[in-house]
Amino acid sequence: MANRIVDEEARKQIGTVGEARTYDVERGAIRRFAEAIGDPNPLFNDEQQARKTRFGGMIAPPTFCRSLGSPIPNVKLNMPAAFRGLDGGSDWEYFQPIRPGDRITVQSKLADLREAEGRLGPMVFMVIETSYTNQFGELCATQRSTAIRY
Numbered sequence: 001m002a003n004r005i006v007d008e009e010a011r012k013q014i015g016t017v018g019e020a021r022t023y024d025v026e027r028g029a030i031r032r033f034a035e036a037i038g039d040p041n042p043l044f045n046d047e048q049q050a051r052k053t054r055f056g057g058m059i060a061p062p063t064f065c066r067s068l069g070s071p072i073p074n075v076k077l078n079m080p081a082a083f084r085g086l087d088g089g090s091d092w093e094y095f096q097p098i099r100p101g102d103r104i105t106v107q108s109k110l111a112d113l114r115e116a117e118g119r120l121g122p123m124v125f126m127v128i129e130t131s132y133t134n135q136f137g138e139l140c141a142t143q144r145s146t147a148i149r150y
Contacts, residue, residue, distance in 0.1 A: 003078075004115060004122075005078050005079055005115050005122050005124055006113050006114055006115035007078075010077055010113060013073070013075055013113065014110055014112060014113055015110065015111075016074075016075070016109060017107055017108065017109040018072050018073045018074075018107065018109070019071045019107075020105050020106065021068075021105070021107075022106075023068050023106070024102075024103055025060060025099065025101065025103070026100060027047070027058060027100035030058060030059075030060045030061075030064065031045045033061060033063075033067060034061055037063065039061055041061070043055060043058060043059055044058065044059070044060065045058070046058075055097055058099065058100055059097035059098060060098040060099070062092070062141070064098060065092075065098070065106075065132050065140075065141050065143065068104055068132065070108045070130055072108045072110075072128050073110045073128075075110055075113070075126060077124060079124065079149060083150065084149070084150050085148065085149050087145070087147065087148075088125065088147060089145070090143050090144065090145040090146075091143070091144045091145075093141065093142045094140070094141045095139050095141065095142075096134060096139065096140045096141075097140070098132070098134070102134045102140075103134065103135040104132050104135075105132075105134075106130060107130065108128050108130040108131075109129050109130075110126065110128060111128065111144065113127070118150055120150055121150065122150065123149070123150040124149045125147075125148055126146070126148075126149070127144060127145070127146050128143075128144070128145050128146075129142060129143070129144050130142065130145070
């Protein structure tokens with residue numbers, strides 16, 4: 001590739017973080033989320049039943065993190081303004097349950113940036129790592145997602 005999009009200057013952006021956002025997690029929001037995804041698990045909507053579990057009370061479904069947005073870092077690339085984008089998928093790890101009353105801080109960072117040649121020309125793969133941390137500084141979950149631009 002003669003003109004690289006992901007050159008040394010672009011790679012210097014790896015590690016750049018986006019603005020952190022903090023959310024108050026409400027019991028009603030957990031219930032509504034569980035209802036919206038069709039999950040009747042009492043852990044997510046019945047405090048009395050949830051208290052009998054190893055969690056000792058209601059928790060949020062793991063996918064609840066998807067409702068807590070975080071701006072991704074503004075990555076500057078030498079690409080045309082009218083590029084196409086694809087979601088390359090996400091990998092999740094869960095460490096601590098999210099509970100009603102938690103204050104979850106969400107922050108994303110650019111973890112990797114690479115380029116490959118595709119059928120339609122150059123493709124850029126951006127890997128974004130997002131952390132979900134509670135008010136005690138405990139990491140609840142991490143998401144590692146890939147965005148593809150071409």
